[in-house]
Amino acid sequence: MTTTEARPSTRVAxxxxxxxxxxxxxxxxxxxxxxxxxxxxxxxxxxxTEFLTGVIDxxxxxxxxxxxxxxxxxxxxxxxxxxxxxxxxxxxxxxxxLLDAKRGDVGHTAEAYARALYDWVGxxxxxxxxxxxxxxxxxxxxxxxxxxxxxCRTSNPSAGDLQDVMAGDVRLYERVAExxxxxxxxxxxxxxxxxxxxxxxxxxxxxxxxxxxxLPGVGAQQGDIDAAVGAAVxxxxxxxxxxxxxxxxxxxxxxxxxxxxxxxxxxxxxARDLRDAINAAR
Amino acid sequence: MTTTEARPSTRVAxxxxxxxxxxxxxxxxxxxxxxxxxxxxxxxxxxxTEFLTGVIDxxxxxxxxxxxxxxxxxxxxxxxxxxxxxxxxxxxxxxxxLLDAKRGDVGHTAEAYARALYDWVGxxxxxxxxxxxxxxxxxxxxxxxxxxxxxCRTSNPSAGDLQDVMAGDVRLYERVAExxxxxxxxxxxxxxxxxxxxxxxxxxxxxxxxxxxxLPGVGAQQGDIDAAVGAAVxxxxxxxxxxxxxxxxxxxxxxxxxxxxxxxxxxxxxARDLRDAINAAR
Numbered sequence: 001m002t003t004t005e006a007r008p009s010t011r012v013a014x015x016x017x018x019x020x021x022x023x024x025x026x027x028x029x030x031x032x033x034x035x036x037x038x039x040x041x042x043x044x045x046x047x048x049t050e051f052l053t054g055v056i057d058x059x060x061x062x063x064x065x066x067x068x069x070x071x072x073x074x075x076x077x078x079x080x081x082x083x084x085x086x087x088x089x090x091x092x093x094x095x096x097x098l099l100d101a102k103r104g105d106v107g108h109t110a111e112a113y114a115r116a117l118y119d120w121v122g123x124x125x126x127x128x129x130x131x132x133x134x135x136x137x138x139x140x141x142x143x144x145x146x147x148x149x150x151x152c153r154t155s156n157p158s159a160g161d162l163q164d165v166m167a168g169d170v171r172l173y174e175r176v177a178e179x180x181x182x183x184x185x186x187x188x189x190x191x192x193x194x195x196x197x198x199x200x201x202x203x204x205x206x207x208x209x210x211x212x213x214x215l216p217g218v219g220a221q222q223g224d225i226d227a228a229v230g231a232a233v234x235x236x237x238x239x240x241x242x243x244x245x246x247x248x249x250x251x252x253x254x255x256x257x258x259x260x261x262x263x264x265x266x267x268x269x270x271a272r273d274l275r276d277a278i279n280a281a282r
Numbered sequence: 283m284t285t286t287e288a289r290p291s292t293r294v295a296x297x298x299x300x301x302x303x304x305x306x307x308x309x310x311x312x313x314x315x316x317x318x319x320x321x322x323x324x325x326x327x328x329x330x331t332e333f334l335t336g337v338i339d340x341x342x343x344x345x346x347x348x349x350x351x352x353x354x355x356x357x358x359x360x361x362x363x364x365x366x367x368x369x370x371x372x373x374x375x376x377x378x379x380l381l382d383a384k385r386g387d388v389g390h391t392a393e394a395y396a397r398a399l400y401d402w403v404g405x406x407x408x409x410x411x412x413x414x415x416x417x418x419x420x421x422x423x424x425x426x427x428x429x430x431x432x433x434c435r436t437s438n439p440s441a442g443d444l445q446d447v448m449a450g451d452v453r454l455y456e457r458v459a460e461x462x463x464x465x466x467x468x469x470x471x472x473x474x475x476x477x478x479x480x481x482x483x484x485x486x487x488x489x490x491x492x493x494x495x496x497l498p499g500v501g502a503q504q505g506d507i508d509a510a511v512g513a514a515v516x517x518x519x520x521x522x523x524x525x526x527x528x529x530x531x532x533x534x535x536x537x538x539x540x541x542x543x544x545x546x547x548x549x550x551x552x553a554r555d556l557r558d559a560i561n562a563a564r
Contacts, residue, residue: 112357132433165447175447
């Protein structure tokens with residue numbers, strides 16, 4: 001069967017964290033751009049792949065990473081999975097790719113997810129859900145050159161339903177941060193903390209001084225950027241991936257349902273401005 | 283683009299719970315058969331689709347539902363997604379299909395996952411992860427004819443890492459069970475409780491007397507089946523989907539790496555025996 005043909009298990013050689021640090025340095029950027037195709041917002045006459053690779057070409061000198069979210073590809077069915085793989089392959093080799101997949105399943109099943117995301121899609125890192133404990137993470141952690149980002153305090157309004165539950169004398173998200181230090185024995189476990197909760201980001205950074213933090217949900221206001229980035233950076237002013245998706249991807253305003261020309265340039269300008277705003281907050 | 287063509291949003295009309303109850307009655311069965319294709323265990327010369335549809339044809343009179351797990355299809359890449367959709371479409375209309383996907387993401391992204399799983403794949407129910415709270419569930423709950431099963435106490439060894447954390451005077455999985463009663467305002471929220479933890483299943487049933495429980499991880503021993511099923515059934519001796527995957531799917535022993543003939547018949551016999559063992563425990 002064609003499905004079982006051998007495929008490269010690594011897009012690019014080298015450990016994620018070292019590759020990320022190199023991209024942060026060379027582009028002077030903590031900006032991670034989310035790649036979330038929305039059928040209602042892609043310019044008429046442009047395919048999903050053309051749109052996303054166009055944005056990548058226009059922004060790659062201003063970012064440290066790209067973060068496609070699996071959901072936005074899966075809504076296109078099997079074709080979406082093919083597009084996802086093509087888009088990941090189109091990212092320049094010196095920029096790592098993190099797939100926002102939020103997977104979490106029991107051991108045998110987690111192994112199949114790891115094969116799907118690391119071996120078939122070919123990304124350098126993934127987001128995972130901690131609710132099932134270490135079993136669900138281990139098959140991913142065994143790929144020592146890749147990195148996982150465990151959901152800790154998410155950016156959504158109902159994040160606190162479970163994550164703020166008092167677990168003894170700490171909240172559940174703090175317990176997850178504590179556990180993540182044990183899970184990090186190979187040095188490849190980071191955390192996801194929503195930019196909408198700067199106080200919680202500061203708590204997580206205090207618990208985990210050296211691990212990477214993925215910070216989604218950052219707004220356009222300099223004040224919000226200052227609060228979130230200031231709380232999440234490590235002692236060296238790094239250790240954070242600040243993710244922006246729609247603000248960069250759909251920077252070009254629509255008119256009568258169609259994007260006017262220059263969408264790639266608009267994304268480039270938005271990425272550069274956001275990179276600079278983030279650097280002002282480091 | 284072909285990806286945006288209109289697709290049927292429902293495989294079959296009717297509410298999941300009513301369709302499930304009808305299948306439970308007509309087949310006198312609480313057995314749910316997991317459809318998890320393993321490249322190393324499918325008979326030589328048989329395609330994934332032929333294998334799974336063969337098992338469905340052989341077992342459909344003994345089950346109340348089928349449960350493909352997304353991970354085992356995703357490991358085949360885009361082709362796996364096409365196979366998943368074909369296999370779901372091949373299930374007889376009177377047997378509902380539950381996709382074990384364990385998704386969980388913020389609102390806008392959860393909407394895309396709901397479109398992917400309900401509109402494109404076309405399943406009748408899904409499993410979801412509760413770590414992000416109600417925001418991550420709501421886009422799925424809005425499909426009132428479908429059903430979601432929220433992870434509560436999973437079957438794996440490290441389930442307790444988070445799920446047994448004391449949250450006030452109850453454990454976290456009990457808190458999830460309590461929350462699920464509020465989330466169930468439309469009557470379409472069930473829970474996942476591993477058959478490996480009968481005491482916890484009894485606790486969840488006490489908290490949620492009327493909701494469906496999906497019980498994965500059931501073993502082949504009658505004693506284990508008695509304990510798990512006895513703890514999870516509702517007051518009417520129903521309300522449970524007892525899932526078995528590998529014990530039915532790969533019932534035919536392998537010889538020298540190849541399955542000997544009669545794999546479909548072996549799956550049929552395993553499903554019938556397991557259905558009967560479950561009924562003895564109701």
